[in-house]
Amino acid sequence: MKFHDAHCHISRKSFLKEFEITTSMEEWREMGLEYVIGVSTKLSDSMKIVEMQSSYKEIIPGIGIHPWSAKKPLTEEIKSQFLNLTKLCDVLVIGEIGLDHHFIKKEERYPHQVETFKFFLELAEKDKYPVNIHLKGAEKEGAEILDSYKFPSNNVLIHWYSGPEEVLKKFLDRGYFFSINPSILSGSPHIQILKEVPYERILTESDGDVSYHINGEKIIGSPSIIPETLKKISKMKKETVEEVALQLQANLRKYVNKLQR
């Protein structure tokens, strides 16, 4: 069975401290890992993931600035460094980008979140990159911003969605993808979206190195948690794991439509 991890902070310092990447990649590959989208939160991990992709064929690099890191206006220097990174990759995802009014309470930061989000959306729209989006406590605002761009709907992925029902419906109407997070293994309300999102629109993610408490055990997120997540999805969808895994392989290729294999 092949699987993917559509949202993992594989180039983050704390992740690389936890996992010796060459050994871990070998283990994940043996488990069936086909692709991992290594999303970033700022320039340094974006640079690192672009460097790492040349060593591991499983890595799809994701570059961007997370709304938690959007604390000040973007400088021309930062913008051009991100633009340069795009030139180094054949296949690229823009993310993790978005808005967060839930964990970030300081409203003076919100305009910087919007400016940063829009900068990356413009970049993605212009060069047709898939986007990997974080919206927390600002789902409506995010949906409005997304409305003003012309992305092919298959190139938009909403990660770990837990927002209002009406925005979920709107995103479903638009044809977006949703990545399902391992928190569904520990009774998170995130599991609700599985009831509404058809499995033709689902991808799987670990959001590593976020940790989870599953059956009294602390598990640090990484691609190795995906097979369990897939089993749970197959139970919910009343399909065999093999069938779900095959569908998800096809979904990933629709989302990142420049993949060569």
Ligand SMILES: [Zn+2]
């Ligand atoms: Zn993340």
